[in-house]
Amino acid sequence: MRARRFLSGGWLSVYAFLYIVFLYLPVIFLPIFSINTAPTPKFPLTGFTLQWYADLPHTPALLDAAWNSLKVGVSASVLATVLGILAARSITRYRYPGRRTIHGLIMAPLVLPEVIVAISMLLVMLQLGLSLSLFTVVLGHVLVCIPYSMTVLTSGFEGFDRSLEEASADLGESAFGTFRRVTLPMVAPAIISSLLVCFTISLDEFIIAFFLTGTEATLPIYIWGQLRFASKLPGVLALGTLLLVASFLLMTIAEILRRRAARRTQNEGGLYA
Amino acid sequence: MPEQLQIERPQADRQQSDRAQSDRAMIEIRDVTRSYGAFKALDDASLTIREGEFFSLLGPSGCGKTTLLRMIAGFDNPTSGSIAVGGQPMEGIPANRRPTNMVFQSYAIFPHLNVEQNVAYGLKRLKLQGGEEKRRVEEALAQVSLTGLGKRLATELSGGQRQRVALARALVMRPKVLLLDEPLSALDKKLREQMQVELRRLQQAVGITFVLVTHDQYEALAMSDRIAVMFGGKIAQVASPKEIYQRPVNRQVADFLGGMNFIKAEIVEENGASLTVDTLGFGRVKTDKPKAFVRNGGAATLGIRPERLRVLWDNATAKFEVAGTVVERHYFGEITHLIVEIPGLEKPLSVTETNDFGADDIPVGTPIRLAYDPEALVAMGD
Numbered sequence: 001m002r003a004r005r006f007l008s009g010g011w012l013s014v015y016a017f018l019y020i021v022f023l024y025l026p027v028i029f030l031p032i033f034s035i036n037t038a039p040t041p042k043f044p045l046t047g048f049t050l051q052w053y054a055d056l057p058h059t060p061a062l063l064d065a066a067w068n069s070l071k072v073g074v075s076a077s078v079l080a081t082v083l084g085i086l087a088a089r090s091i092t093r094y095r096y097p098g099r100r101t102i103h104g105l106i107m108a109p110l111v112l113p114e115v116i117v118a119i120s121m122l123l124v125m126l127q128l129g130l131s132l133s134l135f136t137v138v139l140g141h142v143l144v145c146i147p148y149s150m151t152v153l154t155s156g157f158e159g160f161d162r163s164l165e166e167a168s169a170d171l172g173e174s175a176f177g178t179f180r181r182v183t184l185p186m187v188a189p190a191i192i193s194s195l196l197v198c199f200t201i202s203l204d205e206f207i208i209a210f211f212l213t214g215t216e217a218t219l220p221i222y223i224w225g226q227l228r229f230a231s232k233l234p235g236v237l238a239l240g241t242l243l244l245v246a247s248f249l250l251m252t253i254a255e256i257l258r259r260r261a262a263r264r265t266q267n268e269g270g271l272y273a
Numbered sequence: 274m275p276e277q278l279q280i281e282r283p284q285a286d287r288q289q290s291d292r293a294q295s296d297r298a299m300i301e302i303r304d305v306t307r308s309y310g311a312f313k314a315l316d317d318a319s320l321t322i323r324e325g326e327f328f329s330l331l332g333p334s335g336c337g338k339t340t341l342l343r344m345i346a347g348f349d350n351p352t353s354g355s356i357a358v359g360g361q362p363m364e365g366i367p368a369n370r371r372p373t374n375m376v377f378q379s380y381a382i383f384p385h386l387n388v389e390q391n392v393a394y395g396l397k398r399l400k401l402q403g404g405e406e407k408r409r410v411e412e413a414l415a416q417v418s419l420t421g422l423g424k425r426l427a428t429e430l431s432g433g434q435r436q437r438v439a440l441a442r443a444l445v446m447r448p449k450v451l452l453l454d455e456p457l458s459a460l461d462k463k464l465r466e467q468m469q470v471e472l473r474r475l476q477q478a479v480g481i482t483f484v485l486v487t488h489d490q491y492e493a494l495a496m497s498d499r500i501a502v503m504f505g506g507k508i509a510q511v512a513s514p515k516e517i518y519q520r521p522v523n524r525q526v527a528d529f530l531g532g533m534n535f536i537k538a539e540i541v542e543e544n545g546a547s548l549t550v551d552t553l554g555f556g557r558v559k560t561d562k563p564k565a566f567v568r569n570g571g572a573a574t575l576g577i578r579p580e581r582l583r584v585l586w587d588n589a590t591a592k593f594e595v596a597g598t599v600v601e602r603h604y605f606g607e608i609t610h611l612i613v614e615i616p617g618l619e620k621p622l623s624v625t626e627t628n629d630f631g632a633d634d635i636p637v638g639t640p641i642r643l644a645y646d647p648e649a650l651v652a653m654g655d
Contacts, residue, residue: 167381167383169369172395
């Protein structure tokens with residue numbers, strides 16, 4: 001009883017506050033220094049400016065990197081989502097021996113050390129005789145994206161009442177018509193959510209891109225390269241802030257869509273509404 | 274006053290339905306077996322369901338009733354045997370081309386469509402001309418009393434309303450057969466009883482053959498023209514509700530259809546249509562011999578429903594009576610359930626008595642006499 005009062009009486013809130021500060025304080029510095037007039041990130045702040053942001057479009061190397069990131073992100077998210085759909089459908093819909101093991105193996109890249117994955121992939125690519133390019137980066141990103149795609153898609157597909165597809169067939173619809181009129185509309189939010197999550201992950205991913213890219217840089221690699229020059233730091237901070245905001249927005253939309261998909265398939269009133 | 278019991282008795286086994294039914298077969302199931310490895314979900318079942326009939330497949334879970342329904346719908350195929358609907362063999366015909374429609378246990382309402390779109394789902398493919406589709410949707414919604422709710426989303430409906438949507442969506446297709454997979458099991462008791470009456474009324478109105486799967490004996494008794502009782506993949510008995518209830522072919526069927534007192538009997542005489550047996554509690558009884566009766570040595574089982582035993586008050590007497598002692602009493606509102614020990618019977622008798630005369634006040638331990646009608650004693654196989 002005493003212990004509980006001790007915890008709830010302020011200490012727990014202090015702990016929660018420190019926890020949040022620890023998580024987000026470093027991230028807060030980025031936008032703060034990106035609108036500071038001084039080129040070096042230190043307090044006290046010297047003044048407000050949007051100069052660093054205005055300079056961004058005038059950096060050709062940055063634009064190239066952004067374009068590369070876009071290409072890689074779109075390709076990786078589409079590929080990972082297509083593979084994720086197939087896997088998630090099989091995991092949620094069918095019962096077969098080894099189902100859990102396969103699920104575990106697909107999810108494993110989530111916890112493998114990324115640098116190890118990157119080195120292994122580099123070795124494989126070289127063995128296969130593939131020259132390093134954005135294409136190899138896409139392959140690497142598909143590997144890291146699939147677990148995320150699976151998580152989003154299984155939660156969207158799970159509880160998909162199979163009798164919905166049977167009802168459609170019962171009402172005269174063909175297999176393809178059933179897919180188009182029932183299955184697809186029901187799972188579309190989960191699929192879009194998966195695309196957004198994968199795109200965001202690919203956009204932010206550094207280690208695998210660093211190992212597997214040839215001469216073409218993605219945005220994180222570009223940022224890494226710029227860090228060597230002190231004078232470029234404010235631009236990096238501005239770019240970093242933009243990436244941060246974009247990731248945050250994409251992930252939020254993805255989560256909203258994922259929940260909507262899950263609600264559709266699971267809480268559609270069901271048996272005991 | 275023995276005549277008291279002999280009040281005029283209506284003709285036994287009158288068809289429950291007052292509507293004329295055709296004798297033409299709508300569904301013919303011939304020697305159908307469905308195996309999953311060594312397990313037979315359905316074991317050599319044969320059955321004819323007539324046109325315009327309300328037919329129920331009744332049995333406990335795992336008895337094969339749903340398997341059979343799904344094979345009629347085309348979601349499953351017999352391992353051997355054949356199914357014909359409307360005279361047409363169904364082999365090789367997928368679910369989307371069969372003249373049947375189904376109301377699913379989960380209702381399977383499309384959650385991304387509103388009520389109207391759900392009901393119109395199957396019509397869209399027919400490409401109906403000039404407002405015909407809209408007219409048929411309206412008509413179907415009216416049939417299930419959902420007029421005006423067409424724009425509602427599936428998520429905004431109650432359980433009962435969802436069920437009506439599922440019904441309308443199937444009926445609008447004007448199937449030859451409507452299949453219902455435990456359609457009332459998710460509803461609460463009161464709504465369920467109301468829907469039983471409505472479903473029966475609807476079936477009479479549209480005249481379509483209904484095949485209902487249920488594990489609820491009262492539901493089957495209340496709605497059906499005929500019932501098939503199933504156990505362990507086999508069809509045990511097919512008959513009208515009254516016959517199933519009053520003349521079950523074996524103990525299993527008797528037990529499943531409500532309470533039944535079983536009494537051991539010795540066969541004294543067996544001939545074509547009747548059976549004479551000796552019992553300890555009820556003396557010598559002559560009963561009809563069930564069609565499927567298989568003699569098992571000299572022993573047989575008699576059954577009598579608890580409500581066919583009546584308490585004799587005060588000095589009343591009956592032509593046929595047994596005497597015993599009340600050992601338990603359970604109150605159920607409109608009726609009381611008495612457990613009565615009869616000398617000579619190994620198990621006490623269950624008696625249900627209405628509470629008009631105070632059956633709910635009979636003290637435990639009271640000596641009591643029970644009247645019965647020997648015709649209520651039925652012989653059955655084990």
